[in-house]
Amino acid sequence: MKSWNKNFKSNCITYGIVIAAFLAVSALESTGNLSSLLKGLLVPLCVYVILAVSLNLVVGISGELSLGHAGFMCVGAFASAFFSKAALGAIPNDGLRFFLAILIGAAFAAVFGVLIGIPVLRLRGDYLAIVTLAFGEIIKNVINTFYIGMDSKGFHFSMKDQFSMGMEPTGTMLLSGPQGITGIPKNSTFFIGILLVLVTLFIVLNLIDSRDGRAIKAIRDNRIAAESVGINITKYKLMAFTVSAALAGVAGALYSHNLATLQASKFNFNTSILALVFVVLGGIGNIRGSVIAAVVLTALPELLRSLSDYRMLIYSIVLIAMMLFNWAPRALEWRERYLGRFFKKSVKEGK
Amino acid sequence: MAKMLDVTNLGISFGGLRAVNGCDLKIEKGELYGLIGPNGAGKTTLFNLLTGVYRPDQGQILLDGRDITGKSTIEINKAGVARTFQNIRLFKQLSVLDNVKAGLHNHHKYSMLAGIFRTPAFRRTEREMDEQAMELLKVFDLDREAEHLAANLPYGKQRKLEIARALATQPKLLLLDEPAAGMNPNETKELMETIHFVRDHFDMTILLIEHDMKLVSGICEELTVLNFGEVLCQGKTADVLSDPQVIKAYLGE
Numbered sequence: 001m002k003s004w005n006k007n008f009k010s011n012c013i014t015y016g017i018v019i020a021a022f023l024a025v026s027a028l029e030s031t032g033n034l035s036s037l038l039k040g041l042l043v044p045l046c047v048y049v050i051l052a053v054s055l056n057l058v059v060g061i062s063g064e065l066s067l068g069h070a071g072f073m074c075v076g077a078f079a080s081a082f083f084s085k086a087a088l089g090a091i092p093n094d095g096l097r098f099f100l101a102i103l104i105g106a107a108f109a110a111v112f113g114v115l116i117g118i119p120v121l122r123l124r125g126d127y128l129a130i131v132t133l134a135f136g137e138i139i140k141n142v143i144n145t146f147y148i149g150m151d152s153k154g155f156h157f158s159m160k161d162q163f164s165m166g167m168e169p170t171g172t173m174l175l176s177g178p179q180g181i182t183g184i185p186k187n188s189t190f191f192i193g194i195l196l197v198l199v200t201l202f203i204v205l206n207l208i209d210s211r212d213g214r215a216i217k218a219i220r221d222n223r224i225a226a227e228s229v230g231i232n233i234t235k236y237k238l239m240a241f242t243v244s245a246a247l248a249g250v251a252g253a254l255y256s257h258n259l260a261t262l263q264a265s266k267f268n269f270n271t272s273i274l275a276l277v278f279v280v281l282g283g284i285g286n287i288r289g290s291v292i293a294a295v296v297l298t299a300l301p302e303l304l305r306s307l308s309d310y311r312m313l314i315y316s317i318v319l320i321a322m323m324l325f326n327w328a329p330r331a332l333e334w335r336e337r338y339l340g341r342f343f344k345k346s347v348k349e350g351k
Numbered sequence: 352m353a354k355m356l357d358v359t360n361l362g363i364s365f366g367g368l369r370a371v372n373g374c375d376l377k378i379e380k381g382e383l384y385g386l387i388g389p390n391g392a393g394k395t396t397l398f399n400l401l402t403g404v405y406r407p408d409q410g411q412i413l414l415d416g417r418d419i420t421g422k423s424t425i426e427i428n429k430a431g432v433a434r435t436f437q438n439i440r441l442f443k444q445l446s447v448l449d450n451v452k453a454g455l456h457n458h459h460k461y462s463m464l465a466g467i468f469r470t471p472a473f474r475r476t477e478r479e480m481d482e483q484a485m486e487l488l489k490v491f492d493l494d495r496e497a498e499h500l501a502a503n504l505p506y507g508k509q510r511k512l513e514i515a516r517a518l519a520t521q522p523k524l525l526l527l528d529e530p531a532a533g534m535n536p537n538e539t540k541e542l543m544e545t546i547h548f549v550r551d552h553f554d555m556t557i558l559l560i561e562h563d564m565k566l567v568s569g570i571c572e573e574l575t576v577l578n579f580g581e582v583l584c585q586g587k588t589a590d591v592l593s594d595p596q597v598i599k600a601y602l603g604e
Contacts, residue, residue, distance in 0.1 A: 202467070203467055206466060206467045206468070206469060207463070207466060207467055210461075210463075210466025210467070210473065210477075211452075211456065211459070211460070211461060211466060211476070211477075211480075212463050212466055213466070214445070214449055214452060214453050214456070215453065215456055217442065217444065217445055217449075218442045218445065218453040218456075220444075221441070221442035221443050221444050221445060222440045222441065222442055222443070224404075224436070224440055225436065225440035225441065225442065225516075226442070226453070227424045227425060227428075228402060228424060228428060228433070228434055228436075228440075228517075229428060229433070229453060229454045229456060229516060229517070229519070229520050230425050230428035230429050230456060230457045230520055231425070231453065231456050231457075232425055239463065285444075
C-alpha cells in the first residue's frame with residue numbers, strides 16, 4: 001500500500017545523486033583542483049539536465065515525440081534575458097532580478113506551450129513530431145527578426161532593422177535581430193543551476209507520481225481505454241506539454257544568463273535532437289537516466305578535447321555502450337542481478 | 352420506474368453500410384443481459400454507440416431516465432456507463448493497482464499543485480484511493496499482484512483487471528465486450544461466477560456480448576440477437592435460443 005512511499009525512496013536517490021555531485025564539485029573547486037574547462041561546463045551541464053528531464057516528461061511519460069524542445073528553451077532564454085536587460089536599472093538586486101527573470105522565462109515558455117500544444121496535440125506519432133519540429137524552427141526564426149529598443153519614451157519595436165524604430169540616439173538596443181541580446185548580466189552560477197535542477201526534478205517526479213501523472217501515463221498506454229474511464233485526453237496531454245515547456249523555459253533562462261551574447265540561431269534543430277538523445281539514451285521515461293545521460297554526454301566531448309582526433313570516435317562508442325546498457329535485454333538482466341539495489345525498478349516484474 | 356438502459360430506434364451508417372439500424376434495447380436495473388449475433392452483426396458497433404465512441408445518426412439512448420445520446424465518451428462514463436474491450440486494453444506499463452486507481456480518477460480529486468507539493472490533501476486522497484482500489488482488487492483476487500505491471504499478468508487476470516478498472520469508475524451499467532474470448536473452459540467457468548458475483552455484490556446492471564453459448568445460456572437472463580445491424584429476436588434466454596430464426600442465422604438453413 002501507499003505506493004507513493006515506495007517511489008519516494010527512489011526519488012530521494014535521484015536527489016541524492018545531484019546533491020552528491022554538487023558537493024563533490026564544490027570540494028574540488030575549494031581545493032583548486034577544478035580546471036577552467038570544467039568550470040565553464042558546470043552551468044551548461046545543469047541547463048542540459050533540466051532540458052533532458054523536461055523533455056522526458058513529454059517523450060517518456062506522455063509518450064509523444066517532440067522535436068521542437070529547443071524552441072521553448074529559446075522562448076525562455078529570450079524572455080528572461082530581455083527582462084533582465086530591461087530591468088537592469090529598475091531592480092538593482094541581482095538575486096531578485098534573476099529570480100523574476102527565471103519565472104518570466106518559464107511563464108512565457110508555458111504560454112507558448114499551451115498555444116502550440118492546442119493545435120499540435122491533435123496529431124499523433126510521426127505527424128506530431130514533424131509539427132513540433134516546425135514550430136521549434138518557427139520560434140527561432142521569428143525571434144531572429146525582432147528589433148526592440150528602449151529609450152526615455154519607452155519601448156520601440158521593429159521587424160525590419162534597427163534604424164526604422166525611430167529611437168532616440170541615447171536609447172539602448174535590447175534585442176537586435178540575428179545579433180540577439182548582448183550584455184546580459186551573468187547571474188547564472190553552478191549553485192543556482194543545481195537548485196533549479198532539484199526544483200525541476202521535484203516537480204517532474206512528483207507530478208509523475210500523482211493522480212495527474214497517472215492519467216498522463218494511462219493515456220500513453222491506451223488512449224481509448226483512458227477515455228473510457230473518463231480521463232480527459234486533451235487536458236492531460238496539454239498539462240504534460242505545458243509543464244515540460246515551462247521547465248525548458250527555465251533551462252533557457254539559466255542558459256542565457258550564463259552568456260554575454262544570446263543568439264536565436266543556437267536553439268536550432270540540433271539542440272532539440274541533442275535533448276532527445278539524452279532522453280533516449282538515459283532510458284525513455286527514466287528520469288534519473290536522463291540526468292545521468294545529460295551529464296555524461298555533455299561533459300564527455302569537452303573532457304576528451306585533448307584526444308583531438310579520437311574524440312568523436314570515443315563519443316560515439318559511449319553512445320552505443322549507453323544504448324546497450326539501457327535497452328539490450330541481456331544488459332537489463334545483468335543490471336537486475338548485480339546492480340539491483342541501485343537500479344531497482346519501482347514496479348516489480350512478475351515472479 | 353425508468354429502465355436502466357432504454358434504447359429506441361438507434362442507428363448509424365458508415366458510408367453506404369448501415370452498421371446498426373433501428374435497434375431497440377430495454378434493460379431493467381440489476382439485469383444480466385446478453386447481446387449475441389454472428390460476426391459483423393454490429394454488436395461492438397452498438398457498444399461503441401452506447402459509450403459515445405460513435406455518434407448515432409438516429410435514435411435515442413436513455414440511461415436511468417437520462418438522455419445520453421450524442422454525448423462524449425467521458426461524459427457518458429461520468430453518467431454511469433463503463434466498459435471492457437474485446438481486445439484487452441489495459442494500461443500495460445502501469446501497476447495493477449494504478450490501473451484501478453486510474454479508474455477512480457474522477458471520484459477522488461486534488462489539484463496538480465497539491466500533487467507536486469504532496470499536501471495533506473494529496474496524502475489523504477491517495478490513501479483513500481489505495482484503500483478503495485485494494486478492496487476492488489481483493490474482490491477479483493488480484494490483491495497479491497497489486498504491484499505487478501499489468502502487462503505481466505496472465506490473460507485471465509488481465510480480463511478481470513479490466514472489469515475491476517471499469518467498476519472503479521462506479522458505473523450504473525457495465526458493458527462487457529466478449530469477456531470470455533480466448534479463455535479455456537475452466538477460466539470461462541470462473542468468469543461466469545465472477546460476473547454473477549459482480550452483479551450481486553455491486554448491484555450492477557450488466558450487458559455483455561458473447562459468442563460462448565454456454566456462458567450466455569448459463570448467466571444471461573434475457574437476450575437480444577443482432578443480425579445485419581438489426582434486432583432479429585429479443586426475449587428470455589431459453590426462448591430466444593430455441594427460436595428457429597436465431598438457429599437459422601447461426602447455423603444456416
